[in-house]
Amino acid sequence: MARIIGVAILGGLAAAQFARLCDGAMHWHSRLYAAAPLASLVLLPVGFPIAAWLTRRFAPEAAGSGIPQVIAAAEERWHGRWGGQRVTLKTAVWKVALSAALLVCGASIGREGPTVQVVAGVMRTLTRGLKGGPGRRAIIIAGGAAGVAAAFNTPIAGVVFALEELAKSFERRTHTTVIMVVVIAGLASYALQGDYAYFGVLNGASDLKTAWLAAPFIGVVGGLAGGVFSRALSLTIGPDQNPLTRWRRAHPIIFATLCGGIAAGAAFASGGITFGAGYAEAKSLLQGHPGRGLGLAGWKFVATLAAAASGAPGGLFAPSLAIGAGLGAAFAHTGLAAMAGRDAVVLGMCSYLSGVVQAPLTSAVILMEMTRNPGLVGPLMLAALLARASSAWVMPEPIYHALSRSWRLAPG
Structure with missing residues (x-):
């Protein structure tokens, strides 16, 4: 259990640092666009094929949002077999690097879906070979849920996402693991980012x-x-x-x-x-x-x-x-x-x-x-x-x- 707690902390920190990297990438694009608006548009038709080639060549499982890969990894039940690179540290590293690079180019993408795959990859890779405790499926689901919680700073939504989207059925042990990992990863992310509302605190009452x-x-x-x-x-x-x-x-x-x-x-x-x-x-x-x-x-x-x-x-x-x-x-x-x-x-x-x-x-x-x-x-x-x-x-x-x-x- 101590190992899972430690890895959950690392997952939350990874999500927070990924958020900072993406914010910095968008800031750099804003500066490029302000300096040369028309020239910076070329980054998109140049950056997309480069990123697609790098993805296909070095990390095919890093393509797209990453949530479909996490769903597939969580729903399959293998016996003595590791399912490719869909939720591994290698895929997570490529996901982070290429997502940030595309944001520098000005791509209309988000970091939240990729964060699900990144944190699931951190959790699964660093808990492989763990004896006893929650199984592979529970770890992947918990890591994906923690990714949502840390990306949006919304811990309740992380648990709901695990129930609604990542798993068709839930075992009792999985419930406990998901909630624990979401809370720990959320606290780690909070330590770096503070208590922030994703779009700021809105003033005034609703009608x-x-x-x-x-x-x-x-x-x-x-x-x-x-x-x-x-x-x-x-x-x-x-x-x-x-x-x-x-x-x-x-x-x-x-x-x-x-x-x-x-x-x-x-x-x-x-x-x-x-x-x-x-x-x-x-x-x-x-x-x-x-x-x-x-x-x-x-x-x-x-x-x-x-x-x-x-x-x-x-x-x-x-x-x-x-x-x-x-x-x-x-x-x-x-x-x-x-x-x-x-x-x-x-x-x-x-x-x-x-x-x-x-x-x-x-x-x-x-x-x-x-x-x-x-x-x-x-x-x-x-x-x-x-x-x-x-x-x-x-x-x-x-x-x-x-x-x-x-x-x-x-x-x-």
């Missing part, structure tokens, strides 16, 4: 009446938009065969270059609001500053889909929150149901995230903990559940579980 009225509208629209994103991503990089996936697999570097060109085009057309994870844009809308609601949502949608389809590392959580913030702000500007602006933004973030990942409990709890606004929990849950239902009309299978089929071991 619950308008929030309840807004939730159904925003939930359905956000869920449909998230479902369209997931469907498009699954058709591009999913395990099922179609002409596009066959061409992408035959020409992966050319495809990544095209994705980089599309991302650069979106950045140029939007005036640069699609760069990076989208923290600044979402935070600005949450704090009541004027912003381009539909413009942010639409162009960020394109840039994030291009990055996710490129085959390089990068997560969906933070860009999805930015897209949802844009959708919510657009609703607020319509005056429909006399919506309060900030509440509409929060509901939009929750709805779109739930539509993309189809994990309504995780989405609602993440937004509740991130914004430190428990009063909105009812409208958030309503919006998230409606978003999940409407997303399923477009994308019947949750995107992470659909993509996880590509990472399962062949029999034998």
